[in-house]
Amino acid sequence: MLTIKVPLKHIEEVREILMETEIISRNYKILTEGNFGYIPINKKISNVKLKENIEKELKKSTKEKIHFEIVDKNLKEVKKKPRSLTEHLKGKLTEKEIEDLKTSFDIIGDTVILEIPEDLENQKNVIGDAALAFTGRKSVFMKKSAVEGVTRTRKLELIAGEDIYETIHKEHGVRLKLDVKKVYFSPRLATERKRLAKQVKDGEIILDMFAGIGPFPILIAKKHEVDIYATDINKEAIKYMENNIEINKLKGKIRPILGDVNKIAEEKFIKENIRFDRIIMNLPGTAKDFLELAMTLVNNEGIIHYYEFSDGYESAIKRIEKIAKKQNKNFKILNTRKVKSSSPKEWHIVVDAQIQ
Numbered sequence: 001m002l003t004i005k006v007p008l009k010h011i012e013e014v015r016e017i018l019m020e021t022e023i024i025s026r027n028y029k030i031l032t033e034g035n036f037g038y039i040p041i042n043k044k045i046s047n048v049k050l051k052e053n054i055e056k057e058l059k060k061s062t063k064e065k066i067h068f069e070i071v072d073k074n075l076k077e078v079k080k081k082p083r084s085l086t087e088h089l090k091g092k093l094t095e096k097e098i099e100d101l102k103t104s105f106d107i108i109g110d111t112v113i114l115e116i117p118e119d120l121e122n123q124k125n126v127i128g129d130a131a132l133a134f135t136g137r138k139s140v141f142m143k144k145s146a147v148e149g150v151t152r153t154r155k156l157e158l159i160a161g162e163d164i165y166e167t168i169h170k171e172h173g174v175r176l177k178l179d180v181k182k183v184y185f186s187p188r189l190a191t192e193r194k195r196l197a198k199q200v201k202d203g204e205i206i207l208d209m210f211a212g213i214g215p216f217p218i219l220i221a222k223k224h225e226v227d228i229y230a231t232d233i234n235k236e237a238i239k240y241m242e243n244n245i246e247i248n249k250l251k252g253k254i255r256p257i258l259g260d261v262n263k264i265a266e267e268k269f270i271k272e273n274i275r276f277d278r279i280i281m282n283l284p285g286t287a288k289d290f291l292e293l294a295m296t297l298v299n300n301e302g303i304i305h306y307y308e309f310s311d312g313y314e315s316a317i318k319r320i321e322k323i324a325k326k327q328n329k330n331f332k333i334l335n336t337r338k339v340k341s342s343s344p345k346e347w348h349i350v351v352d353a354q355i356q
């Protein structure tokens with residue numbers, strides 16, 4: 001390939017001057033040999049007047065006359081870092097295998113969680129190593145089940161890196177500690193958490209019915225002066241939530257309560273006449289079974305953030321309408337939003353309803 005041969009003492013200067021132009025190629029490494037250096041010339045540059053053009057560029061930036069020659073030399077190519085997991089897998093899996101692999105994955109703190117189709121399981125370690133190299137995280141886990149059971153957790157199998165399930169995830173300036181095997185957490189809800197936190201006003205009393213490790217309460221409490229009750233049935237989630245309140249210095253603003261929200265409502269909220277300006281119901285599969293309770297616990301003008309898996313908003317709004325009617329209440333829909341896709345035909349949706 002064509003190169004600019006320059007005495008070593010001038011190589012850095014020439015490189016810097018020509019870097020600003022199209023003349024130098026970034027795809028090849030500079031070679032030094034004896035007292036000379038060889039700078040790669042961009043293959044797309046025409047040879048006509050090449051020497052004159054280089055001279056002109058050098059003259060613009062330095063008064064010193066720099067001697068150089070244009071010579072042919074073999075230079076090494078710069079190895080470019082792959083920019084996607086797919087690129088990382090090129091040459092390791094067949095084109096068809098790469099196509100079959102869903103290359104979307106979740107990064108939670110130091111861990112990567114991905115899905116591998118059954119007929120690609122024999123390649124799980126190759127895929128795991130590629131994901132480890134691409135993301136620079138510590139552990140890669142493969143999904144072994146859907147999110148299931150009352151605690152909404154899933155089975156995972158380590159396919160690359162260290163066997164560590166506990167990690168700290170950073171989101172919107174807060175730190176969330178969790179065990180990816182023992183609790184529910186989705187980084188795909190980050191935008192939803194920000195959207196919701198923005199609506200909160202100082203002084204609100206809030207209930208997060210299905211709070212998990214506390215991502216909604218932690219973000220809200222970080223930004224507002226509020227009093228948040230955060231219930232969850234999973235004792236591991238409550239343990240991490242308590243830890244997260246501490247590491248984010250939010251003691252006194254969030255009250256984690258372990259148990260079934262139905263029972264907690266009966267034994268505490270209703271008994272002590274505690275009512276809420278805002279209720280978060282992020283349990284999209286079964287939140288509908290708790291809508292009546294939420295409608296009972298919400299203050300006049302209070303807002304319910306109701307989540308569902310659905311292909312639209314109609315069924316969710318109908319449910320809210322039915323229960324409002326039953327309780328002799330009116331409601332106003334403030335917002336509807338697709339939070340994330342959950343299956344090819346369904347979305348995780350949210351409806352914000354103000355109850356009057």
Ligand SMILES: C[S@@+](CC[C@H](N)C(=O)[O-])C[C@H]1O[C@@H](n2cnc3c(N)ncnc32)[C@H](O)[C@@H]1O
Pocket residue numbers: 150151152184185186189209210211212213214215216231232233234237259260261262282283284
């Ligand atoms: C989809 S996760 C949401 C967690 C959290 N809001 C988040 O965004 O990460 C639902 C949570 O509800 C909890 N849960 C399920 N049934 C419950 C109930 N009856 N009472 C309280 N919590 C419940 C589960 O343990 C789980 O942590």
